[in-house]
Amino acid sequence: MLERIKASLPSLAPAEQRVGRLVLNDPRAFASLPVTELAERAHVSKPTVVRFCRSMGYDGLSDFKLKLAGSVSEGVPFIHRSVDADDKTADVLVKVIDNTVAAFLKYRNDASAGAIERAAEALAATHRSGRRIEFYGVGNSGIVAQDAQHKFFRLGLNTIAYSDGHMQVMSATLLGPGDCVVVISNSGRTRDLMDASEIARRNGATIIVITATGSPLAAGAHIHLAADHPEGYDRYSPMVSRLLHLVIVDVLATVVALRIGGELQPLLREMKNNLRSKRYA
Known part of the structure; x- marks a missing residue:
């Protein structure tokens, strides 16, 4: 208010x-x-x-x-x-x-358009090179990571989402230069996410994080998309934070779609046509 x-x-x-x-x-x-x-x-x-x-x-x-x-x-x-x-x-x-x-x-x-621009360009570049884009989150943020994977998958990007800490570490170990990891966290202090992020960074992958300003996860990222709000992550149910993360993902996906350009329109049109048979008239 x-x-x-x-x-x-x-x-x-x-x-x-x-x-x-x-x-x-x-x-x-x-x-x-x-x-x-x-x-x-x-x-x-x-x-x-x-x-x-x-x-x-x-x-x-x-x-x-x-x-x-x-x-x-x-x-x-x-x-x-x-x-x-x-x-x-x-x-x-x-x-x-x-x-x-x-x-x-x-x-x-408060949002930094410059940070969103850099993140979108990194994701678009990963797409152009045919490399991998991975989304990491745990708990409630793991659900947001799955939503993000769904949005970017529809754009024709090579994406996957992991919410299990062991899977994140194993997958991060297999990444390399040209790959991109998007890490989503309310607190920015989750050990599993920090471990996987550090491994991916050491292997040369680009690390984009959506999390609170001043958190350890934000400090270790190449690109930080700040998600600041008054909701205490250790005291209240993650309602506002979850919705804010979803909005940031929507903005990022829209900018990436614009970067991909006209080649995306026929693909999305065909996808919509193919899905019509899955609905009752």
Whole structure:
């Protein structure tokens, strides 16, 4: 929610921007103070405070403050960062979606187009040379790795995904110069992934990682695609992180498809035609 407010500030009227900055400076205080004091602190009228809340998509000040209080809470451990134990279903719906939207907007604003460009070029070059592209992940990230393999496989790339640590180590041992490994991890500290990544790197393969900034896995990569979010990997269920990783994979696959160029269109068209027989009319 706070990230969404921050991203929306430039599009608001100056008076509403002052209210937005008041929220960002001290969200807990904003959620507890009466409208009169909020207006005084922001140097705006009381209707402007309400107007700001509606500009952000809420019914009014009360609805905004309710959602704000939830978004800055510590959440229920091992379930979701923003959800409280006594939340109604409607509250859970809003909080889970708002949290995800905020993470997406933050990624859109913070993502390095240069890093994505380098990763896409490395993958396209591996494809042109006929070398291997492998996706590694464990646990929840292993599912994302399988999704990534499926997306790139459809583009005609020579890909495979491994979620077992032993298989990753064995496969990394067989890689060499020109091959490419995409490692996906929420924490960036999983031992199996770090071991396999180091082996592949020693053998000359290009290492691309999708993980948190400042993690050991990120430090050992040739190309790091930052996936930063407020969800504690050791405390909450990986919801936002999983969706963010999937979005990054989608962006990367789209850019690679554009790099491959026109030769891809007939292949995808034929694939779609061949799949039609698998569906009921």
